[in-house]
Amino acid sequence: MxxxxxxxxxxxxxxxxxxxxxxxxxxxxxxxxxxxxxxxxxxxxxxxxxxxxxxxxxPTHVFASFCPFVMECLKESYDYTQLRWNGADLLTRIASNFSVNGNLSGRKREIKFQPSFVFFPIGHNNITRYFLAPAMETEKAEQDMLFKTIVKEAVTFHFWNGLTSAMVPEAGSLAHRLINYNCLRCSDTL
Structure with missing residues (x-):
């Protein structure tokens, strides 16, 4: 759906x-x-x-001509039983191998490493708490600051759907604010 x-x-x-x-x-x-x-x-x-x-x-050679890193990702075995194996862990694993093997100085220009916060501002261990609206003023201030930091510094936000797909974010929660940040049809309910 x-x-x-x-x-x-x-x-x-x-x-x-x-x-x-x-x-x-x-x-x-x-x-x-x-x-x-x-x-x-x-x-x-x-x-x-x-x-x-x-x-x-x-064949994956289409990617190989301008993105060798993607080619290595495509060659990596796909394991449908392990979600992280194919996502963030795949990229980290390939990036580590990509930098170590071969001519590092030439390959440094091919990959630009970013801190994990840029893609995963909140880890899977903490995501569910941000689906709840802050109960106290200190919690609200912390979520306000985190929201501003995420909007300013992150490229994307991972909602860890495997853990939160059945959850509906409460109005005012960090997850609710992030999900609706760029909405075009904001009247549609979550």
Missing amino acids: FTARYQRGLESVLNCHRDACVVVFSETIELNFFSGFVKDGFKVAVVMPNLDELLLGT
Whole structure:
């Protein structure tokens, strides 16, 4: 299901990149699902892929010509039983190997390392507490400061969906503020 949480992610992309062309590959979403966005002038389309046709003749060499790091990520084995193995851990693992192996001075220019806060401002151990509205003034002040820091310094925000997908953020909570920060259709309920 394309939940309101996913919609907020799409809205964030469209709000920050108004000329973006977003293609959603899905076998279950109706082709006109995003017609409201299209009427508002955004370029969003649904494509029902034929995976055999889509992947036919597309060896990963397409990426290798301008992004060797991505090529290494694509070569890495995919383990569907371990979520982090394929996400943040994959990137960290490949980046470590990428820098150590081969000519480091030449490869330093190929990868720009960022502190983990830029992508994961809140770790999976603490995320659920930020779905609750602050109960005390000190907690509110801490969340206000964290919100400002995230908006200023982070590139993205990971909601750790595996842990929070069933949670609805309370109004005033940090998660609620972040989910709605770039919303275009803010009246839609989460």
